[in-house]
Amino acid sequence: MTWTETLLLWYDExxxxxxxxxxxxxxxxxxSEVILQQTRTAQGLPYYERFTKTFPTVxxxxxxxxxxxxxxxQGLGYYSRARNLHATAQYVFYELQGEFPSDFKSLINLxxxxxxxxxxxxxxxxxQAEAVVDGNVYRxxxxxxxxxxxxxxxxxxxxxxxxxxxxxxxxxxxxFNQALMEFGALQCTPSKPLCLSCPFAAKCVAFNQKKTSVxxxxxxxxxxxxxxxxxxxxxxxxxxxxxxxxxxxxxxxNLFQFPLVETSKAxxxxxxxxxxxxSQILEGLSSEELTLWNKxxxxxxLSHQKLHVxxxxxxxxxxxxxxxxxxxxxxxxxxxxIQNFIEIFFQFDS
Numbered sequence: 001m002t003w004t005e006t007l008l009l010w011y012d013e014x015x016x017x018x019x020x021x022x023x024x025x026x027x028x029x030x031x032s033e034v035i036l037q038q039t040r041t042a043q044g045l046p047y048y049e050r051f052t053k054t055f056p057t058v059x060x061x062x063x064x065x066x067x068x069x070x071x072x073x074q075g076l077g078y079y080s081r082a083r084n085l086h087a088t089a090q091y092v093f094y095e096l097q098g099e100f101p102s103d104f105k106s107l108i109n110l111x112x113x114x115x116x117x118x119x120x121x122x123x124x125x126x127x128q129a130e131a132v133v134d135g136n137v138y139r140x141x142x143x144x145x146x147x148x149x150x151x152x153x154x155x156x157x158x159x160x161x162x163x164x165x166x167x168x169x170x171x172x173x174x175x176f177n178q179a180l181m182e183f184g185a186l187q188c189t190p191s192k193p194l195c196l197s198c199p200f201a202a203k204c205v206a207f208n209q210k211k212t213s214v215x216x217x218x219x220x221x222x223x224x225x226x227x228x229x230x231x232x233x234x235x236x237x238x239x240x241x242x243x244x245x246x247x248x249x250x251x252x253x254n255l256f257q258f259p260l261v262e263t264s265k266a267x268x269x270x271x272x273x274x275x276x277x278x279s280q281i282l283e284g285l286s287s288e289e290l291t292l293w294n295k296x297x298x299x300x301x302l303s304h305q306k307l308h309v310x311x312x313x314x315x316x317x318x319x320x321x322x323x324x325x326x327x328x329x330x331x332x333x334x335x336x337x338i339q340n341f342i343e344i345f346f347q348f349d350s
Contacts, residue, residue, distance in 0.1 A: 003167060003200075004167050004168070004169050004176065005169075006199050006200065007176070007180065007183060008169065008172065008175060008176065008179055010183060010187070010199055011178065011179030011182055011183070014186060015178070015179070015182055016041075018041070018045070019048070019049070020048065021178070024124065024174075026100035026102075026121050027057060029121050029124050029125055030100065030113070031051055031052065031085075032044075032048055033116070033117045033121070034084075034085050034112065034117065035047050035048050035051070035076065037078070037081060037116070037117070038077070039077075041185075043076075044076070047076055050072055051072060055089075058089050058092050058093050058098055058100075059093055061085070061086065061089040061093075062086075062092070062093035066083065066086055067332070069082055069083075069085065070082055070083075070255060071331065071332070071333040073085075074333055075336045077302070079253060079254070079255060080112070081112065083112075083254060084112025084113075087111045088110045088111045088112055091110065091111065100121070102125075102126050103126070104118050104119065104122040104128055104130045107121055107122060115133070115161070116132055116133065119131060119133075119177070120132050123173040123174045123176075124174035124177070124178070125174070128173060129173045130173070131162075131164035131165040132164070132177040132180070132181065133161045134181055134184075135151075136180070136181045136182075136184025136185050136188075137164060137180050137181060137184060138151040138156070138216050139184050139188055139215075140180065140183055140184040140188040141163055141164065142206075142215045142217070143193075143206035143207070143211070143215045143216070144200055144204045144205065145163065145205060146206065146209070146211070146215070147159070147215075147216070148215075149217065150216075150217045150218055150219040151218055152218050164177075164180060193212055195207045195212065224305065225304060225306070226308065227262060227305055227306070227307050227308070228263045228264065228265060228266055228267070228297075228307075228308045229260060229307055229308070229309045229310065230260065230261040230262070230263060230273060230310045230312060231257065231259070231260055231309065231310065231311050231338070231341075232259040232260070232277065232281060232312050232314055233313050233314065233341075233345070234281075234314045234320065235314070235315060235316065236315075236316040236317075236319050236320045236323060237316075237317065237319070238319060238323075238325075239325070240319065240323030240324060240325055241258070241320070241323060241324055241326075241329055242258070242259065242320055242322075243258060243324060243332060243334075244256065244257060244258075244259055246260075251302060251335075255333050255335055256332045256333060256334050257334060257335065258311070258338065261273065261276050266297060266308055267310070268310075270290050270291075273312065274290070289314070289315045290313070291312070291313050292310060293310075293311040293341075293345070294310060294311055297309060297310055298310075298311075298337060298340075298341075300335075300336075300337040307337070309337055311341055311345075326346045329342060329346065330342060330346070
């Protein structure tokens with residue numbers, strides 16, 4: 001039995017039953033792949049189910065407004081995926097008459113679709129011989145073949161894609177790609193791989209040379225940036241509050257947030273914070289009643305950032321113009337750290 005036959009047999013006997021494996025609809029395959037990028041399957045599954053229920057076809061997704069898409073995405077992180085998802089749905093529906101391209105080169109030109117997603121759609125939906133490379137594939141192939149190339153280097157993707165392509169059964173391209181990824185996810189796991197029951201153990205370089213803990217190789221870690229966020233929760237006597245849209249490039253683009261003051265270090269002194277708040281925000285507010293809701297920062301970790309988050313409560317004696325009721329507040333797409341605060345602080349609808 002060849003290497004590829006062994007892998008496909010293992011997949012046939014061990015693959016998990018996911019709802020997106022029951023279709024070859026490019027819309028649903030695309031949706032599942034975008035959701036599962038940088039997301040664990042257990043976390044992504046409920047989002048996939050909600051998206052396909054709310055937007056059963058690309059038409060419904062294209063015709064939704066961005067805030068609705070972002071709200072449904074809330075909690076998954078990497079919100080650029082959601083914005084690109086919406087933009088691509090609009091392009092496919094309005095410019096391509098609702099039909100996804102059926103070839104790799106056209107797919108990869110769509111917004112937010114890179115080599116990985118284009119390869120997945122092309123192979124699974126159209127059985128094109130395009131190899132998929134993700135973290136699971138890097139790990140499995142680097143361990144089995146003893147590949148020392150750092151997986152985050154500029155040459156890694158081309159090298160591993162070529163290796164995967166050379167192993168592929170082109171008559172079963174979609175199954176092969178899914179088998180390769182599934183093997184890395186279930187058998188050749190990041191820690192404590194199941195080597196003793198692995199059908200490839202006899203010729204696996206990492207297993208035989210005791211290198212499973214050092215392969216795959218990854219060069220220098222990216223430095224984590226510390227940031228200090230002070231959210232100003234302004235609330236009038238009718239329990240209305242104020243949000244602003246987070247514009248510009250960077251984290252949480254187009255999500256809503258309470259007015260934000262970012263500082264270079266942690267601030268817990270009211271007077272110090274007051275000196276940093278723009279005057280237009282404080283207009284008509286009682287700064288004397290400003291209180292710090294959480295004395296210990298809420299730590300929110302992103303891929304390369306560590307946020308120290310504080311919420312400051314500011315009562316307003318005047319009714320806020322364009323203020324949001326609590327019911328409307330809870331419908332806005334916000335970062336998960338703000339969503340968690342809202343659920344605790346605003347415990348009733350108004």
